[in-house]
Amino acid sequence: MSEARIRVSEIFGPTIQGEGILIGLPTIFVRTGGCDYRCSWCDTLHAVDSDYRDQWQPMSVDEIWQEVMRLSGGKPLTISLSGGNPAIQLLGPLIARGHAEGYRFALETQGSLAKEWFAELDVLVLSPKPPSSGMATNWAAFDDCLRMAGERPQIALKIVIFDDLDYEYAREAATRYSHLPVYLQPGNHTPPPADAEDALVDIDGIVERMRWLVEKVGNDRWFEARVLPQLHVIIWGNRRGV
Numbered sequence: 221m222s223e224a225r226i227r228v229s230e231i232f233g234p235t236i237q238g239e240g241i242l243i244g245l246p247t248i249f250v251r252t253g254g255c256d257y258r259c260s261w262c263d264t265l266h267a268v269d270s271d272y273r274d275q276w277q278p279m280s281v282d283e284i285w286q287e288v289m290r291l292s293g294g295k296p297l298t299i300s301l302s303g304g305n306p307a308i309q310l311l312g313p314l315i316a317r318g319h320a321e322g323y324r325f326a327l328e329t330q331g332s333l334a335k336e337w338f339a340e341l342d343v344l345v346l347s348p349k350p351p352s353s354g355m356a357t358n359w360a361a362f363d364d365c366l367r368m369a370g371e372r373p374q375i376a377l378k379i380v381i382f383d384d385l386d387y388e389y390a391r392e393a394a395t396r397y398s399h400l401p402v403y404l405q406p407g408n409h410t411p412p413p414a415d416a417e418d419a420l421v422d423i424d425g426i427v428e429r430m431r432w433l434v435e436k437v438g439n440d441r442w443f444e445a446r447v448l449p450q451l452h453v454i455i456w457g458n459r460r461g462v
């Protein structure tokens with residue numbers, strides 16, 4: 221039987237993790253192609269829009285691993301599996317391969333699809349989508365993700381905020397999952413179009429939203445929340461592959 225292949229949009233790094241619980245940590249990204257969502261403000265459309273599917277390469281675990289080894293020089297580090305929705309793919313064998321060589325795996329997903337291999341992860345970042353995305357959250361599917369993950373992975377919520385409604389959504393999610401750390405991320409209202417390698421970004425606008433968010437969290441005495449911008453966007457703007 222031929223080995224299952226993984227649809228890969230891009231593999232890049234080492235860079236630093238720019239978001240959430242692992243922010244600042246040297247990381248290699250394996251970005252898969254395809255998503256069951258289509259958020260209005262998605263900043264990674266080249267891995268979502270099916271018009272770009274001919275750029276998503278079906279790769280074997282061996283091929284992906286060869287590239288990870290080349291980029292990391294064979295020294296173990298954290299690999300972030302992102303997308304698109306990486307939960308669409310069969311990533312268990314890739315995780316097993318990396319673990320055997322001392323690498324760690326984090327997964328970024330919106331929590332719409334639960335997979336058994338979540339239990340093998342080191343870090344699971346669940347990023348449910350607020351109203352401004354135009355997507356509706358299936359909380360039963362989200363609960364399945366937590367169930368599948370079990371005890372091994374560290375789990376965190378990361379919620380993008382554009383406006384008051386998004387903020388209220390985040391408050392409710394944090395109440396529902398009060399045992400999980402929550403990271404609030406100001407939305408980038410100037411995400412790149414799918415065909416742009418490096419589109420202009422309105423950093424001042426993002427920083428303004430960041431200030432608004434910090435103030436709101438303080439006023440509400442929401443002292444468990446962590447508020448973080450997308451560090452890679454501040455450093456490199458909308459550039460791809462960083």
Ligand SMILES: C[S@@+](CC[C@H](N)C(=O)[O-])C[C@H]1O[C@@H](n2cnc3c(N)ncnc32)[C@H](O)[C@@H]1O
Nearest residue numbers: 261262263264303304328329330347407408411
């Ligand atoms: C591109 S997504 C890929 C993984 C998965 N589909 C998800 O949404 O969690 C990675 C992270 O980027 C966030 N993101 C996407 N577009 C954004 C934007 N315009 N501003 C801020 N964060 C954004 C998502 O919410 C998610 O937390």
Ligand SMILES: Nc1nc2[nH]cc(C(=O)O)c2c(=O)[nH]1
Nearest residue numbers: 236237238239302328452462
């Ligand atoms: N540096 C960096 N950090 C990130 N954190 C989440 C990312 C993603 O697109 O999933 C991302 C990304 O694309 N680059």
Ligand code: SF4
Nearest residue numbers: 255257258259262304
């Ligand atoms: S779920 Fe993630 S990858 Fe999919 S459209 Fe939304 S932000 Fe983009």
Ligand SMILES: [Mg+2]
Nearest residue numbers: 263264302450
């Ligand atoms: Mg990104």
